[in-house]
Amino acid sequence: MDTKIIAMYLPQFHCIPENDEFWGKGFTDWVSVKKATPVYKGQVQPRVPLNNNYYDLSEKANVAWQAKLAKEYGVDGFGIYHYWFNNEKNILTKPAEIIRDNKDIDITYFFAWDNGNWKRSWSNVQGNDWSPLEENTEKRGPEVLIPYILGKEKDWENHFNYLLSHFKDERYIKIDNKPVFIIYNYNEDLIPMCKYWNELAIANGFAGVEIIFRYEKAYNIPKEFNQYYYQPLTAAWRNRISVRKIFYKLMTKMNLKFIEKYDYDNVWKYIIRKAKKNKEKNIYHGGFVMYDDTPRRGEKGKIIIGASPLKFKKYLKQLVDICQEQDKHFLFLTAWNEWGEGAYLEPDTTYGYSYLEAIRSIVIEEK
Numbered sequence: 534m535d536t537k538i539i540a541m542y543l544p545q546f547h548c549i550p551e552n553d554e555f556w557g558k559g560f561t562d563w564v565s566v567k568k569a570t571p572v573y574k575g576q577v578q579p580r581v582p583l584n585n586n587y588y589d590l591s592e593k594a595n596v597a598w599q600a601k602l603a604k605e606y607g608v609d610g611f612g613i614y615h616y617w618f619n620n621e622k623n624i625l626t627k628p629a630e631i632i633r634d635n636k637d638i639d640i641t642y643f644f645a646w647d648n649g650n651w652k653r654s655w656s657n658v659q660g661n662d663w664s665p666l667e668e669n670t671e672k673r674g675p676e677v678l679i680p681y682i683l684g685k686e687k688d689w690e691n692h693f694n695y696l697l698s699h700f701k702d703e704r705y706i707k708i709d710n711k712p713v714f715i716i717y718n719y720n721e722d723l724i725p726m727c728k729y730w731n732e733l734a735i736a737n738g739f740a741g742v743e744i745i746f747r748y749e750k751a752y753n754i755p756k757e758f759n760q761y762y763y764q765p766l767t768a769a770w771r772n773r774i775s776v777r778k779i780f781y782k783l784m785t786k787m788n789l790k791f792i793e794k795y796d797y798d799n800v801w802k803y804i805i806r807k808a809k810k811n812k813e814k815n816i817y818h819g820g821f822v823m824y825d826d827t828p829r830r831g832e833k834g835k836i837i838i839g840a841s842p843l844k845f846k847k848y849l850k851q852l853v854d855i856c857q858e859q860d861k862h863f864l865f866l867t868a869w870n871e872w873g874e875g876a877y878l879e880p881d882t883t884y885g886y887s888y889l890e891a892i893r894s895i896v897i898e899e900k
Contacts, residue, residue, distance in 0.1 A: 536856040538892065539706075540603065540869035540878060541645065542611035544628040547591035551624055555653075555678050562873045563587045569828035573792055576836070578827065580872060583880035590628040593635055599879075600632070600640035603869065606889035607896030608878070610641035610706055612715065612865060617646060619682035620691055633702050643706040644696065645715035648723075651679040689726045693733045700739065708862060711743035715762055719746045719754065727758050748816060761816045762865055763807065766800070766824060766837075792832060797823075797839035801848040808855045819865040820852050822888055825875030836875075842884055846891035853895055 545562040552560040567587075569579040582588075588595040603611070617623045632638050653676050682688075699705050700712040707713060712734065716723060731741040746754065748761030801820070808818040822845060827834035849866075856864045868876040880886045 536853060536861050537609035537706075537863050538607065538853070538866055538896070539610050539612045539643075539863050540608045540866045541871070542613045542628075542642070542869045543871050543873075544590060544613060544616075544625040545873075546870070547589055547625075547627050549624055551622070551679065561589075565828045566872045572827050572832050572834070576825070576827075577883060578825075580825075580828075580875060580877075581882040582872070583882055583885060586879075590631075593631050593638075596628050596631045597635070597638050599869070600638045602879070602889070604639060606878075606886070606893045608866075608869070608889075608892060610643070611869060612645045613642050615644035615646045616651075617648075617692055617695070618651065618679045620684065620688055622679050623695060624679075629699065632704070633699050639704075641704045641706050643713040643715070644699065645717065647717050648681060648683075649718050650677045650681045652676055653678060683722055683726065686725075686729060689729050690733065693730050697733075697737060700734070700737075707739075708743045710740040712739060713743045713745065715745045715747065717747045724755060724758060731757075745817065759815050763811060763816055763818055764865075764867075766821055766867065792827075793835045795835065795837045797837050797841075797844060800837055801844070805848065805851050805855070808852055812859050814860065817861055817863050817865060818852060818856055819867060820849055821867040821876055822878055823875050824867075826873065828875070829873045842887035842891050845888055846895065849891065850895050850898070 543562065548559055548561060556564070567579055571578045588598075590596060600611075613629045614625070615629075616625050629642065629644070632640065632642060684692075696712075696714070705712055727742070727744050730744075734740070734742045743760065744758050745760040745762045746758070748763040804818070804820060811818070821837075823840040824835065824837040827836060853864060866878075868874070868878070870877050870879050872879075878888050878892070880889065
């Protein structure tokens with residue numbers, strides 16, 4: 534089996550009323566990216582896209598450019614983050630709908646549902662009359678900006694019917710006629726919805742829905758829904774060595790300033806070790822490009838230091854080989870365009886196309 538490289542895709546780069554309300558008129562993630570400043574000596578901030586390409590993803594030409602670039606460099610598809618909070622709030626939908634409605638955009642895709650509350654901690658940018666990092670919660674207003682409500686059967690049907698127009702698209706990724714759908718946060722309340730979605734999918738000509746849960750620990754999930762996506766970064770942080778863990782806890786407790794830094798090689802080696810161990814067919818592996826979320830979270834951010842295109846190529850090649858040996862359908866990569874978290878494949882002024890070239894060279898070698 535040829536493992537498909539799927540780059541996770543952030544649809545945040547276009548204006549929506551909710552962002553205008555919460556963070557200020559005209560806010561997109563580019564605002565955080567442009568305003569970023571170094572929080573330690575030698576840190577590269579702000580990150581600048583090549584040719585100052587601060588694109589707007591409400592425009593077809595920009596989505597088409599991303600799709601063309603991804604295909605040219607060996608990325609097989611996008612895992613587009615899906616922000617359905619409740620029946621009243623399904624936001625940041627434009628890029629996926631542009632792909633769906635324009636058959637000439639040549640890219641495969643599926644949704645990854647970030648099923649949780651939208652909280653104030655998401656951005657480091659001052660908006661309206663408060664700052665997301667301001668300690669005084671009375672000034673800041675409520676922590677939860679948009680509540681996540683799973684709802685009941687009628688709500689699940691409403692959600693499914695929105696997804697159906699994407700599922701029916703031939704470019705929407707399927708396994709054995711089952712549309713692929715990642716769910717980030719597992720709890721047992723989701724299982725009745727998943728079963729109901731299977732029924733609805735079958736009624737609409739599919740074999741069901743291929744639900745993949747984000748993997749961080751073993752869950753007692755019914756057998757038909759025990760597909761996992763192993764998300765490497767979170768797991769690497771949570772499993773860091775005890776000395777560092779104690780140090781960070783102490784610093785936090787004492788309210789002292791510090792930057793959480795992790796070594797690029799160590800994180801990747803951890804990912805490779807876990808991938809070799811997790812041979813089960815129902816567990817997918819994930820890698821990453823770079824990581825630095827200080828544009829969003831300032832001094833409370835996390836940074837993985839020591840990244841380079843050469844290292845990325847070396848480790849990604851190892852992970853691709855493992856996935857091929859284990860007969861995995863996908864390898865999930867963080868990320869295509871997470872500029873606010875310093876996790877992106879798109880060309881910038883520091884590395885140009887080097888990270889994309891690393892992928893293309895691996896894909897060519899595999900062939």
